[in-house]
Amino acid sequence: MSKIMPPAHPFDTSYLRDADDGDKLKEECGVFGVVGVADASNFVALGLHALQHRGQEAGGIVSYDPTDGFQSARRFGYVRDNFTSQKIMETLPGELAIGHVRYSTSGNKGPTAIRDVQPFFGEFAMGGAAIAHNGNITNANALRRELIERGSIFQSSSDSECIIHLMARSLQRNIPERMEDALRRVEGAFSVVAMTRTKLIGVRDPLGVRPLVLGKVGDGWALSSETCALDIIGADFVREIEPGEMVVITDKGVESHFPFRRLEPRFCIFEHVYFSRPDSILGGRSVYETREAIGRELAKESPVEADLVCPVPDSGTPAAIGFSLQSGIPYAMGIIRNQYMGRTFIEPTEQIRNMGVRLKLNVNRALIKGKRVILVDDSVVRGTTSRKIKEMILDAGAKEVHFRIASPPTAWPCFYGVDTPQREKLLAATMSEEEMRDHLQVDSLKFISIDGLYRAVGETEGRNDECPQYCDACFTGDYPVRPADQIDKGFEMKPAAE
């Protein structure tokens, strides 16, 4: 069952943003495409599986074969559960395919909400094209309204659908030029993988907010959100697609264009902290190493005497290892993660407190008892989970609990393709570090500084406040693209003077 249209605000798709009540920021998408190899869709399935951490709600694959034309399969659930059967994969023949995984942004999972699952397809006078989009269009509401007034009919509630309608109305005579035309009207963050009957196309927005990399697999080519998905298909990592670059790949090779006005790049720094997989390579070194370096910086900035350094599993692990290596305090698994997490159980009685977190995590009681424990986590969003973990650790008899956080305080929502709570629900939006420590009732709480984070990603001078090297809006409120739709809906930007 899908709500075709919310009644009061005909162009408002904000309802898609409010469903998450978890306590992590969530990347919304991963994209992958391959050309020039037999059974391309099987490569795409593998690539999407390796990108599953970027979107777990649903996935889709479109393939093209001269005999069967464009074919599509879109499903809710994990890639492993949908794109592993012979029966499905046989329906996706050809040497050219693209795919998409997306994060669940709403509770609607009924059969017709499948129309929000990408890739999107459009039939144009010169043939069909499919696109998969990672990012977020910040002027989508205005574009949608304009397109509807001209007679376009939207199939989905997804912002990304604007791109295909803009392409349909472009006056250009071939699909790559129509895509340039469309993307010039789009504001925000986008890494797009697209395909026609003969071409695999990749584009990154001028700021390069979201990642996109190029790989070589046999005689063919692959485009992927991250390098870890090149590894799974045995592809060699060639290079990152540059901010503002469009690559058009055919069996003759890779053509590169720069259709947009050039801007200074602002890659998302949170990809280093949390979103990307630790075995992916960003900027020439493994994300794991960067996270370990964050832990080392944190140990330098905010040392504390303790018996054990424990990660909040699994995302805090590399930083905790770095903190231990820098500080010399032994690393230990003080919290064990249940790998069979899933749906919510029915709470039997009031005897069970904090059951939600118990389903996922259990304290290694015999180890923790009587110890001074440093807990390393990647970020604090609402603070709800941090508080529960602290209680579990104290219940188990820890003598002291010190939180060390591998990112600066998250004080502003992301409008570039990450699912963030509204600003007022971000703990750091309303509290200072000290107030947060009181709120969480821990012995100490320290976040890495913004300059410490920049140093850990390799900027030895720290952040360049005149011209920041990364998009760090979630920490600083410094938004490189004006979030027009959000401002229309009442979002207040940080005053310029601040």
Added chain:
Amino acid sequence: MSKIMPPAHPFDTSYLRDADDGDKLKEECGVFGVVGVADASNFVALGLHALQHRGQEAGGIVSYDPTDGFQSARRFGYVRDNFTSQKIMETLPGELAIGHVRYSTSGNKGPTAIRDVQPFFGEFAMGGAAIAHNGNITNANALRRELIERGSIFQSSSDSECIIHLMARSLQRNIPERMEDALRRVEGAFSVVAMTRTKLIGVRDPLGVRPLVLGKVGDGWALSSETCALDIIGADFVREIEPGEMVVITDKGVESHFPFRRLEPRFCIFEHVYFSRPDSILGGRSVYETREAIGRELAKESPVEADLVCPVPDSGTPAAIGFSLQSGIPYAMGIIRNQYMGRTFIEPTEQIRNMGVRLKLNVNRALIKGKRVILVDDSVVRGTTSRKIKEMILDAGAKEVHFRIASPPTAWPCFYGVDTPQREKLLAATMSEEEMRDHLQVDSLKFISIDGLYRAVGETEGRNDECPQYCDACFTGDYPVRPADQIDKGFEMKPAAE
């Protein structure tokens, strides 16, 4: 899995027409709508259940409620299996709802082919609208090509989607006028039920090829393909919507318009013979009575001495009763239909011949043995089933087998919303009545005459060849609307001189 686009013929949707290998013509759709009653979607579910014989592949319902807006559920399978759960029906609130059942025109039943299931919905600048269409648009390919060239993106492979795109591009300022605008561009047969946030709309094409009736239910109103669906919801039958009429129904009442150029009506005569349910009322009397009258005409035109008159169940039953009553030959159930038919069983060995038909039908052996049997069937399409039935009857020891057919020879395909085999597969397109008798190897084979059929439907003078009272193109090749798309694809009309 749905084929997004066949590769070679980008605007050709003819592949949708070739899948049926059954031996009956099949109505493609039933439509139903209701306004002004609480829980309108539950009424629609009941109405569609009563219209299930018009389309068994899939069904959909759209409802509107001021709080929840437009809501939609579309499912493959029977209405009874999909629209009976509290869980689904609760998602379709409101006092205004429309629905659609459709016949399976292709083997594609994967999750994305659900996009071909109606009602279709479009969001326009002045609000949303949903439409459900029974019939066939004979210039759909040309319209689709034109719309794509202007930048429309089609969601489905259904001809009916053209209507909503034409509406999206209309310059008119309200939805009923946009619908008039759109339908004036459409050629072919259509009975449409549509809805906006406040209006239930019904339209019949100027020839009135497909049925559409108006009913009163409590303080509200209903539109339905047939009266039998009014009965199931306890509605009173008010009148038929007239050919070329548009009704716009609100809580203030029923407004009637005639937006099209007036033409002499040509209602489908096959609705009387086979498509409509025997308990529906067409032209003031029950379809059952008309069919009984056909049997009486047949007994007068083609009498034969025999021991028993047996129907080919279930569609031949009323005509067989009429034949028996007219001839005085006892009526009997010589063939028993298994009411648990379904998927195809695996044939164990070659010992079983004609298993397909045995799954559905069994001869009442002890009754038939040694008898001269008249079998009454509604029509002969390919002749494959007729031949198998004849063999079963002879195997069971019948002394003679005489076929009497309650329609004239089906020699031409229907292009107005009925799933017909290509012309060369119609037995009567290539054989005379006598050749068909030889082919089927029966003792006699007689079809009702075209005039006999007209007499049975109440035209006492028979067919008016100058200005025929019905569409009987499937028997005569006299097509009241030029089938433009088919002619583009090579279909040859009957020479005018003939």
Added chain:
Amino acid sequence: MSKIMPPAHPFDTSYLRDADDGDKLKEECGVFGVVGVADASNFVALGLHALQHRGQEAGGIVSYDPTDGFQSARRFGYVRDNFTSQKIMETLPGELAIGHVRYSTSGNKGPTAIRDVQPFFGEFAMGGAAIAHNGNITNANALRRELIERGSIFQSSSDSECIIHLMARSLQRNIPERMEDALRRVEGAFSVVAMTRTKLIGVRDPLGVRPLVLGKVGDGWALSSETCALDIIGADFVREIEPGEMVVITDKGVESHFPFRRLEPRFCIFEHVYFSRPDSILGGRSVYETREAIGRELAKESPVEADLVCPVPDSGTPAAIGFSLQSGIPYAMGIIRNQYMGRTFIEPTEQIRNMGVRLKLNVNRALIKGKRVILVDDSVVRGTTSRKIKEMILDAGAKEVHFRIASPPTAWPCFYGVDTPQREKLLAATMSEEEMRDHLQVDSLKFISIDGLYRAVGETEGRNDECPQYCDACFTGDYPVRPADQIDKGFEMKPAAE
């Protein structure tokens, strides 16, 4: 979810009997077996499909193949939905197979209730055996209690499981003798089809209450509840298994034994009236002809002036035809049955009365209006449906309604394998024919007399009250086997003096 054990009455399985609130008696089972043909399980699937009217809840097949041993598949739902896939049927190899269909006797359909689905299998010291049972064991509770006290563990709540436990404890050295041993302890009605690794076995209880027939298919043999299932597999009907007979069939042929004390046969007369399919042969003529004869008897016994004779579809059809042929009053389909019945729809509002029956049946309003109508039905159980049908007919404008019933008043429950309401819920248990007429508010109501029924089944002298030719306990209260378990639970037999 299955209730393993009701708490208060540890040996009472009566809860299985009370779930039906329909208004028809329901046969509980059909059995089928085949030996000596390749892919025996495919034949069994077809046979069970033809016997589906005897049990629609669930079905099971056991096969034996020297390589794969005994294999089993048991499923809820129709045969056509479960035993038609290559994937399932390949798991049931071999030349020997048996199967069972059962009626839903309880609402429990969860995964573990599948253990109540037959055939049952037991591994004995000398090898395995599977059995499928049609009928009912009247001393099952006592047997079950005895077996549990000796250490048997029951897998199901089915009475039929007693047979396999009795076999497991028999001192005999081969399986057919163990089966004789077991069945000698069993009271009630049983037609059993069983198999070992090499033998197909069929047994009928000494009274022969339930049917069982032998057929020849190629070089092999088949056992079936009814002949219609022989037809579907192309088998020739050889003969009925005699009351009290056991046949043991191997590739050497058919051996016949009579292991029980001989009794006068008492075949169930209701098989003629309602349970068996009209195309099956019982006592040398088709069940259809017997039912037509019942209609003729009824017309002789209880004539009435009217315009139309209409069946209550579908079970009243043959008797209505007979009534029409005898009386000369035209036969017509005044009530149309919706062939897409299914789950219960949600009632939209109180405007819809009698929706339950409307889902299945609709009056042919235009035909019925102003007419005097004779409605012929097979039986009246609770009378609830009869009442609703009468109302629908009157709503449609009928001038008079006369009910004619093709069986005597059903005043006593069946304890021999038929699902009957408790006695106090049977309309005829508490009312005279005249009271029933008042209750139903019809112009007349007449049941066939018990002697009329006997004449129609060929007993020209009517019922022999000294030694009745049939089991007619449901009409007369004359139970040929004492229903011991029921009497333990408080059932009161008809006083002997009556």
Added chain:
Amino acid sequence: MSKIMPPAHPFDTSYLRDADDGDKLKEECGVFGVVGVADASNFVALGLHALQHRGQEAGGIVSYDPTDGFQSARRFGYVRDNFTSQKIMETLPGELAIGHVRYSTSGNKGPTAIRDVQPFFGEFAMGGAAIAHNGNITNANALRRELIERGSIFQSSSDSECIIHLMARSLQRNIPERMEDALRRVEGAFSVVAMTRTKLIGVRDPLGVRPLVLGKVGDGWALSSETCALDIIGADFVREIEPGEMVVITDKGVESHFPFRRLEPRFCIFEHVYFSRPDSILGGRSVYETREAIGRELAKESPVEADLVCPVPDSGTPAAIGFSLQSGIPYAMGIIRNQYMGRTFIEPTEQIRNMGVRLKLNVNRALIKGKRVILVDDSVVRGTTSRKIKEMILDAGAKEVHFRIASPPTAWPCFYGVDTPQREKLLAATMSEEEMRDHLQVDSLKFISIDGLYRAVGETEGRNDECPQYCDACFTGDYPVRPADQIDKGFEMKPAAE
């Protein structure tokens, strides 16, 4: 579809043991029970979720409530997917419940194989009982044969079913005594949790091979395979059930019995190495700490110069941390585990080698390149995975690869409740340590010594060869209980002289 009986060897259930082709030993079961708390089944669901690592194929819960009696639900799949819906849990009311999770020992997952899922239930003359068994009965074939000869009918192919049949035939007058009676006939390893209408019962075999612990939850009690499942329900860990002890728990408290002949305990040492969860407490300290200690011992016994210590995730992690802490070589995540593993993907082309392992694991290429790497794994079973991991590491450019294994060579199968390959498939059964190094082609390969392992679990003197403190048969071939069924089938024990 389940194979009811393998044809040639009627009492041989060995086919259940051969299906695993993975490269880990797998615990076969976890048991949990609770009494004296409202909604007991919800506690059991949580406990089973925490024990999911002990068995992932299927799970079952039985509950008892005075109103509803015994109720049962058994399902394939994870606890989180089955026992979290209100609908299921409402069918399991009461204050007393037990549950079981089991490992997949065969590929049969069809509907009837559900009968192999525990708890098993039996109805006895004095009432019902349900049992859940962790372990393995080494004389099950002989018992099964004996029981079948006496007339028991087995429902499943599970060894554990013998216990309930032995109980059914016991002459004792109450259920706990019947259970003692039954378990005295049983040889092998068993930790049993059982229930009657009023009692929760726990038993451990005289050697105490499998774990079983007692917890206090509110006013009630819990029994669990491991303490981590007490944590999840907020229960306090009271004590381990002792080897040979039976506890009978009612609302009056815990009664303790020792019904078996006393033996020296032989707890499974592999529970410390791999099976139990790291946050469980065994012998007074966390399993995590024992594993870290194993890593320290290994670093002392087999040091090597290297740049990084990396675990093979996830089971090698604690020992790798211990190795790093002891050796001073930095710990790092050189191999990243994909947490979305699942079904097998279709291999697109031959370009992808080792895809199986790539689905689960990816090398952190940028980190590993040019480094000397120590890989710490928990065990080597067949060696297939170790070999693939080595290749991935070398492909990524590692300079040296050193394997350190946290257990001695696994050279003998386990017959006490663990799924082990046949002896000839164990790498260590046919190769020396040096041959294994050559086979795996790594720079060095060292296993911990048997005495080193005993020291790590707290036996400072190492193994007492006269009277070993643990069952270590998988390493030493010293089987504390004669595996009678296996010897019957040809298994050869280690010669006593060795």
